[in-house]
Amino acid sequence: MGELINKHIILGVSGSIAAYKACTLASLLVKQGAEVHPVLTRGGAHFVTTETFTALCGRPAVIDEFERPDPSEMSTLLCAKRRMPSSWRPPPPT
Numbered sequence: 001m002g003e004l005i006n007k008h009i010i011l012g013v014s015g016s017i018a019a020y021k022a023c024t025l026a027s028l029l030v031k032q033g034a035e036v037h038p039v040l041t042r043g044g045a046h047f048v049t050t051e052t053f054t055a056l057c058g059r060p061a062v063i064d065e066f067e068r069p070d071p072s073e074m075s076t077l078l079c080a081k082r083r084m085p086s087s088w089r090p091p092p093p094t
Contacts, residue, residue, distance in 0.1 A: 005033035013053070015043020023048055026056045038062070 009029055013022045019040075029036050038053035038061040045063050053061035 002033045004029060007034045008037065009034050010037045010039055011053075011057075013038060013040045013044040013048065015041055015046060017047065019044045019047035023052060023056060026053060030057060035059070 011022060011026055011029070013019050022038075022044075026036050026038060036057040037059060038050075038057050040048075040050060040053065040061055040063050042063060050061035050063060
C-alpha cells in the first residue's frame with residue numbers, strides 16, 4: 001500500500017457504462033496514496049455524479065473545462081500549476 005504516494009493522476013470519465021468502473025478505479029488509486037483529479041464529460045456526469053467523485057477523491061470533480069471550483073484558479077491549469085514556481089498566479093477572469 002502507498003505505492004502511488006506523491007503521484008498526481010487525472011482520471012477522465014466519459015459517458016458510458018464504464019463510468020461506474022471509474023469509481024472503483026478512483027477509490028483504489030486513492031487507497032494507494034495517489035492524488036486523483038477527476039474530470040468528467042457532461043455525458044459521464046449522466047452516469048455518475050460529480051459528488052460521487054468528489055467524495056471518493058477528496059477534491060472537486062470538474063465537468064466543464066471552463067468551470068472553476070475555486071474562482072481564483074483556472075481548472076485547466078490545476079495540475080500544471082503544481083509544477084510552476086510559487087510566485088506564478090493565473091490570469092484574472094475576463
